[in-house]
Amino acid sequence: MSVLNFAMFQKEEGMNISNKHKGRKYICRYCLHVYSTEKKFKEHLPKCKGLNETPQRPKVPEKDDNEKYFYNYKCMQPNPYRIIWDLEMLTEKLTPEEKTKLTSTEKLQMHKPCGYCYVVIRINSSLNYEIINHDLYRGPDALERFVLKIEDELLAIQEDLSAPADIIMAPADLEAFKEAKEC
Incomplete structure:
Protein backbone atom coordinates (compact mmCIF):
# COMPACT_ATOMS: atom_id res chain seq x y z
CA MET A 1 0.00 0.00 0.00
CA SER A 2 1.38 3.39 -0.96
CA VAL A 3 0.97 6.35 1.36
CA LEU A 4 1.71 9.80 -0.01
CA ASN A 5 2.61 12.71 2.23
CA PHE A 6 2.65 16.34 1.19
CA ALA A 7 4.01 19.41 2.94
CA MET A 8 3.83 23.11 2.14
CA PHE A 9 6.66 25.41 3.11
CA GLN A 10 6.11 29.15 3.37
CA LYS A 11 9.86 29.89 3.15
CA GLU A 12 12.86 28.03 1.76
CA GLU A 13 14.24 27.57 5.29
CA GLY A 14 11.45 25.08 5.92
CA MET A 15 12.94 22.60 3.45
CA ASN A 16 15.60 20.89 5.51
CA ILE A 17 17.69 19.04 2.95
CA SER A 18 20.27 16.85 4.64
CA ASN A 19 23.83 16.81 3.33
CA LYS A 20 27.33 16.74 4.81
CA HIS A 21 27.36 20.51 5.37
CA LYS A 22 25.88 21.64 8.67
CA GLY A 23 25.43 25.29 7.69
CA ARG A 24 22.53 27.13 6.06
CA LYS A 25 21.38 25.87 2.68
CA TYR A 26 20.33 28.19 -0.16
CA ILE A 27 17.65 26.86 -2.51
CA CYS A 28 16.90 28.34 -5.93
CA ARG A 29 13.15 28.88 -6.23
CA TYR A 30 13.25 28.36 -10.00
CA CYS A 31 15.26 25.15 -10.49
CA LEU A 32 15.30 23.87 -6.88
CA HIS A 33 19.10 23.54 -6.91
CA VAL A 34 20.68 23.61 -3.43
CA TYR A 35 23.76 25.68 -2.58
CA SER A 36 25.74 25.60 0.63
CA THR A 37 27.16 29.12 0.28
CA GLU A 38 25.39 32.41 -0.39
CA LYS A 39 28.14 33.45 -2.84
CA LYS A 40 27.53 30.48 -5.17
CA PHE A 41 23.78 30.94 -4.84
CA LYS A 42 23.98 34.61 -5.89
CA GLU A 43 26.25 33.68 -8.85
CA HIS A 44 23.69 31.14 -9.97
CA LEU A 45 20.60 33.41 -9.85
CA PRO A 46 21.31 35.58 -12.96
CA LYS A 47 22.10 32.46 -15.02
CA CYS A 48 19.16 30.35 -13.83
CA LYS A 49 16.57 29.63 -16.47
CA GLY A 50 14.49 27.28 -14.38
CA LEU A 51 13.76 23.62 -14.93
CA ASN A 52 14.44 22.36 -18.47
CA GLU A 53 15.91 25.72 -19.48
CA THR A 54 12.54 27.46 -19.34
CA PRO A 55 12.00 30.55 -17.24
CA GLN A 56 9.55 30.02 -14.44
CA ARG A 57 7.80 32.17 -11.92
CA PRO A 58 6.24 30.49 -8.93
CA LYS A 59 2.62 31.47 -8.50
CA VAL A 60 0.80 30.49 -5.35
CA PRO A 96 -28.47 -11.06 24.76
CA GLU A 97 -26.67 -14.20 23.51
CA GLU A 98 -26.40 -12.80 19.97
CA LYS A 99 -25.12 -9.46 21.28
CA THR A 100 -22.17 -11.07 23.08
CA LYS A 101 -21.37 -13.45 20.20
CA LEU A 102 -20.70 -10.80 17.58
CA THR A 103 -18.07 -8.35 18.86
CA SER A 104 -17.17 -6.23 21.84
CA THR A 105 -19.23 -3.41 20.34
CA GLU A 106 -22.75 -3.25 21.72
CA LYS A 107 -25.22 -4.16 18.99
CA LEU A 108 -28.90 -3.40 19.38
CA GLN A 109 -30.50 -4.54 16.12
CA MET A 110 -29.82 -6.75 13.12
CA HIS A 111 -30.77 -5.63 9.61
CA LYS A 112 -32.49 -8.36 7.57
CA PRO A 113 -33.10 -7.79 3.84
CA CYS A 114 -36.78 -8.15 2.98
CA GLY A 115 -37.16 -6.70 -0.54
CA TYR A 116 -35.62 -4.83 -3.42
CA CYS A 117 -36.43 -2.83 -6.51
CA TYR A 118 -34.18 -1.89 -9.43
CA VAL A 119 -34.46 -0.18 -12.80
CA VAL A 120 -31.98 -0.52 -15.69
CA ILE A 121 -31.81 2.61 -17.85
CA ARG A 122 -30.07 2.91 -21.23
CA ILE A 123 -28.91 6.29 -22.53
CA ASN A 124 -28.35 6.56 -26.28
CA SER A 125 -26.04 9.00 -28.11
CA SER A 126 -28.84 11.58 -28.32
CA LEU A 127 -29.10 11.49 -24.49
CA ASN A 128 -32.55 9.89 -24.61
CA TYR A 129 -33.35 7.69 -21.61
CA GLU A 130 -35.06 4.34 -22.06
CA ILE A 131 -36.02 1.88 -19.32
CA ILE A 132 -34.63 -1.49 -20.40
CA ASN A 133 -35.66 -3.65 -17.46
CA LYS A 149 -30.77 -10.63 -10.94
CA ILE A 150 -28.10 -7.90 -10.96
CA GLU A 151 -25.49 -10.39 -12.21
CA ASP A 152 -27.87 -11.36 -15.04
CA GLU A 153 -28.39 -7.68 -15.90
CA LEU A 154 -24.64 -7.06 -15.95
CA LEU A 155 -24.11 -10.01 -18.31
CA ALA A 156 -26.80 -8.65 -20.63
CA ILE A 157 -25.18 -5.20 -20.55
CA GLN A 158 -21.74 -6.67 -21.33
CA GLU A 159 -23.21 -8.63 -24.22
CA ASP A 160 -24.90 -5.52 -25.61
CA LEU A 161 -21.77 -3.38 -25.28
CA SER A 162 -19.55 -6.00 -26.92
CA ALA A 163 -21.73 -6.16 -30.06
CA PRO A 164 -20.55 -3.70 -32.73
CA ALA A 165 -22.99 -0.90 -33.49
CA ASP A 166 -24.37 -0.37 -36.99
CA ILE A 167 -22.81 2.45 -38.97
CA ILE A 168 -25.34 5.14 -39.79
CA MET A 169 -24.54 6.46 -43.26
CA ALA A 170 -26.30 8.83 -45.59
CA PRO A 171 -26.80 7.52 -49.16
CA ALA A 172 -24.10 9.89 -50.46
CA ASP A 173 -21.64 8.57 -47.87
CA LEU A 174 -22.35 4.98 -48.93
CA GLU A 175 -21.71 5.82 -52.60
CA ALA A 176 -18.45 7.58 -51.73
CA PHE A 177 -17.40 4.54 -49.70
CA LYS A 178 -18.10 2.13 -52.59
CA GLU A 179 -16.22 4.29 -55.11
CA ALA A 180 -13.15 4.82 -52.90
CA LYS A 181 -9.93 3.20 -54.16
CA GLU A 182 -7.83 3.87 -51.05
CA CYS A 183 -8.58 4.01 -47.35
Whole structure:
Protein backbone atom coordinates (compact mmCIF):
# COMPACT_ATOMS: atom_id res chain seq x y z
CA MET A 1 0.00 0.00 0.00
CA SER A 2 1.38 3.39 -0.96
CA VAL A 3 0.97 6.35 1.36
CA LEU A 4 1.71 9.80 -0.01
CA ASN A 5 2.61 12.71 2.23
CA PHE A 6 2.65 16.34 1.19
CA ALA A 7 4.01 19.41 2.94
CA MET A 8 3.83 23.11 2.14
CA PHE A 9 6.66 25.41 3.11
CA GLN A 10 6.11 29.15 3.37
CA LYS A 11 9.86 29.89 3.15
CA GLU A 12 12.86 28.03 1.76
CA GLU A 13 14.24 27.57 5.29
CA GLY A 14 11.45 25.08 5.92
CA MET A 15 12.94 22.60 3.45
CA ASN A 16 15.60 20.89 5.51
CA ILE A 17 17.69 19.04 2.95
CA SER A 18 20.27 16.85 4.64
CA ASN A 19 23.83 16.81 3.33
CA LYS A 20 27.33 16.74 4.81
CA HIS A 21 27.36 20.51 5.37
CA LYS A 22 25.88 21.64 8.67
CA GLY A 23 25.43 25.29 7.69
CA ARG A 24 22.53 27.13 6.06
CA LYS A 25 21.38 25.87 2.68
CA TYR A 26 20.33 28.19 -0.16
CA ILE A 27 17.65 26.86 -2.51
CA CYS A 28 16.90 28.34 -5.93
CA ARG A 29 13.15 28.88 -6.23
CA TYR A 30 13.25 28.36 -10.00
CA CYS A 31 15.26 25.15 -10.49
CA LEU A 32 15.30 23.87 -6.88
CA HIS A 33 19.10 23.54 -6.91
CA VAL A 34 20.68 23.61 -3.43
CA TYR A 35 23.76 25.68 -2.58
CA SER A 36 25.74 25.60 0.63
CA THR A 37 27.16 29.12 0.28
CA GLU A 38 25.39 32.41 -0.39
CA LYS A 39 28.14 33.45 -2.84
CA LYS A 40 27.53 30.48 -5.17
CA PHE A 41 23.78 30.94 -4.84
CA LYS A 42 23.98 34.61 -5.89
CA GLU A 43 26.25 33.68 -8.85
CA HIS A 44 23.69 31.14 -9.97
CA LEU A 45 20.60 33.41 -9.85
CA PRO A 46 21.31 35.58 -12.96
CA LYS A 47 22.10 32.46 -15.02
CA CYS A 48 19.16 30.35 -13.83
CA LYS A 49 16.57 29.63 -16.47
CA GLY A 50 14.49 27.28 -14.38
CA LEU A 51 13.76 23.62 -14.93
CA ASN A 52 14.44 22.36 -18.47
CA GLU A 53 15.91 25.72 -19.48
CA THR A 54 12.54 27.46 -19.34
CA PRO A 55 12.00 30.55 -17.24
CA GLN A 56 9.55 30.02 -14.44
CA ARG A 57 7.80 32.17 -11.92
CA PRO A 58 6.24 30.49 -8.93
CA LYS A 59 2.62 31.47 -8.50
CA VAL A 60 0.80 30.49 -5.35
CA PRO A 61 -3.01 30.67 -5.55
CA GLU A 62 -4.78 33.32 -3.52
CA LYS A 63 -6.52 32.18 -0.35
CA ASP A 64 -10.02 32.72 -1.81
CA ASP A 65 -9.15 31.20 -5.21
CA ASN A 66 -7.33 27.99 -4.27
CA GLU A 67 -9.78 25.33 -5.49
CA LYS A 68 -10.27 23.88 -8.96
CA TYR A 69 -13.64 22.70 -10.22
CA PHE A 70 -14.76 20.72 -13.25
CA TYR A 71 -17.23 22.71 -15.35
CA ASN A 72 -17.02 21.12 -18.81
CA TYR A 73 -19.77 18.53 -18.37
CA LYS A 74 -20.72 18.64 -22.06
CA CYS A 75 -17.40 16.94 -22.92
CA MET A 76 -18.03 13.97 -20.64
CA GLN A 77 -18.94 10.74 -22.37
CA PRO A 78 -22.19 9.50 -20.87
CA ASN A 79 -22.33 6.05 -19.36
CA PRO A 80 -24.74 4.12 -21.62
CA TYR A 81 -26.32 2.13 -18.77
CA ARG A 82 -27.39 3.05 -15.28
CA ILE A 83 -28.87 0.82 -12.63
CA ILE A 84 -30.87 2.50 -9.90
CA TRP A 85 -31.70 0.19 -7.04
CA ASP A 86 -33.06 0.14 -3.52
CA LEU A 87 -32.66 -2.66 -1.00
CA GLU A 88 -35.19 -2.67 1.84
CA MET A 89 -34.30 -3.93 5.32
CA LEU A 90 -36.24 -4.80 8.45
CA THR A 91 -34.63 -4.43 11.85
CA GLU A 92 -34.85 -7.18 14.44
CA LYS A 93 -33.79 -6.84 18.05
CA LEU A 94 -30.91 -9.07 19.09
CA THR A 95 -31.09 -11.48 21.98
CA PRO A 96 -28.47 -11.06 24.76
CA GLU A 97 -26.67 -14.20 23.51
CA GLU A 98 -26.40 -12.80 19.97
CA LYS A 99 -25.12 -9.46 21.28
CA THR A 100 -22.17 -11.07 23.08
CA LYS A 101 -21.37 -13.45 20.20
CA LEU A 102 -20.70 -10.80 17.58
CA THR A 103 -18.07 -8.35 18.86
CA SER A 104 -17.17 -6.23 21.84
CA THR A 105 -19.23 -3.41 20.34
CA GLU A 106 -22.75 -3.25 21.72
CA LYS A 107 -25.22 -4.16 18.99
CA LEU A 108 -28.90 -3.40 19.38
CA GLN A 109 -30.50 -4.54 16.12
CA MET A 110 -29.82 -6.75 13.12
CA HIS A 111 -30.77 -5.63 9.61
CA LYS A 112 -32.49 -8.36 7.57
CA PRO A 113 -33.10 -7.79 3.84
CA CYS A 114 -36.78 -8.15 2.98
CA GLY A 115 -37.16 -6.70 -0.54
CA TYR A 116 -35.62 -4.83 -3.42
CA CYS A 117 -36.43 -2.83 -6.51
CA TYR A 118 -34.18 -1.89 -9.43
CA VAL A 119 -34.46 -0.18 -12.80
CA VAL A 120 -31.98 -0.52 -15.69
CA ILE A 121 -31.81 2.61 -17.85
CA ARG A 122 -30.07 2.91 -21.23
CA ILE A 123 -28.91 6.29 -22.53
CA ASN A 124 -28.35 6.56 -26.28
CA SER A 125 -26.04 9.00 -28.11
CA SER A 126 -28.84 11.58 -28.32
CA LEU A 127 -29.10 11.49 -24.49
CA ASN A 128 -32.55 9.89 -24.61
CA TYR A 129 -33.35 7.69 -21.61
CA GLU A 130 -35.06 4.34 -22.06
CA ILE A 131 -36.02 1.88 -19.32
CA ILE A 132 -34.63 -1.49 -20.40
CA ASN A 133 -35.66 -3.65 -17.46
CA HIS A 134 -36.97 -3.46 -13.91
CA ASP A 135 -37.82 -5.80 -11.07
CA LEU A 136 -39.60 -5.54 -7.73
CA TYR A 137 -39.53 -8.34 -5.17
CA ARG A 138 -40.43 -8.84 -1.52
CA GLY A 139 -39.62 -12.07 0.26
CA PRO A 140 -37.29 -13.88 2.65
CA ASP A 141 -34.60 -14.57 0.02
CA ALA A 142 -34.49 -10.98 -1.27
CA LEU A 143 -30.73 -10.48 -1.00
CA GLU A 144 -29.78 -13.70 -2.82
CA ARG A 145 -32.34 -13.07 -5.54
CA PHE A 146 -31.20 -9.43 -5.91
CA VAL A 147 -27.57 -10.48 -6.43
CA LEU A 148 -28.54 -13.09 -9.05
CA LYS A 149 -30.77 -10.63 -10.94
CA ILE A 150 -28.10 -7.90 -10.96
CA GLU A 151 -25.49 -10.39 -12.21
CA ASP A 152 -27.87 -11.36 -15.04
CA GLU A 153 -28.39 -7.68 -15.90
CA LEU A 154 -24.64 -7.06 -15.95
CA LEU A 155 -24.11 -10.01 -18.31
CA ALA A 156 -26.80 -8.65 -20.63
CA ILE A 157 -25.18 -5.20 -20.55
CA GLN A 158 -21.74 -6.67 -21.33
CA GLU A 159 -23.21 -8.63 -24.22
CA ASP A 160 -24.90 -5.52 -25.61
CA LEU A 161 -21.77 -3.38 -25.28
CA SER A 162 -19.55 -6.00 -26.92
CA ALA A 163 -21.73 -6.16 -30.06
CA PRO A 164 -20.55 -3.70 -32.73
CA ALA A 165 -22.99 -0.90 -33.49
CA ASP A 166 -24.37 -0.37 -36.99
CA ILE A 167 -22.81 2.45 -38.97
CA ILE A 168 -25.34 5.14 -39.79
CA MET A 169 -24.54 6.46 -43.26
CA ALA A 170 -26.30 8.83 -45.59
CA PRO A 171 -26.80 7.52 -49.16
CA ALA A 172 -24.10 9.89 -50.46
CA ASP A 173 -21.64 8.57 -47.87
CA LEU A 174 -22.35 4.98 -48.93
CA GLU A 175 -21.71 5.82 -52.60
CA ALA A 176 -18.45 7.58 -51.73
CA PHE A 177 -17.40 4.54 -49.70
CA LYS A 178 -18.10 2.13 -52.59
CA GLU A 179 -16.22 4.29 -55.11
CA ALA A 180 -13.15 4.82 -52.90
CA LYS A 181 -9.93 3.20 -54.16
CA GLU A 182 -7.83 3.87 -51.05
CA CYS A 183 -8.58 4.01 -47.35
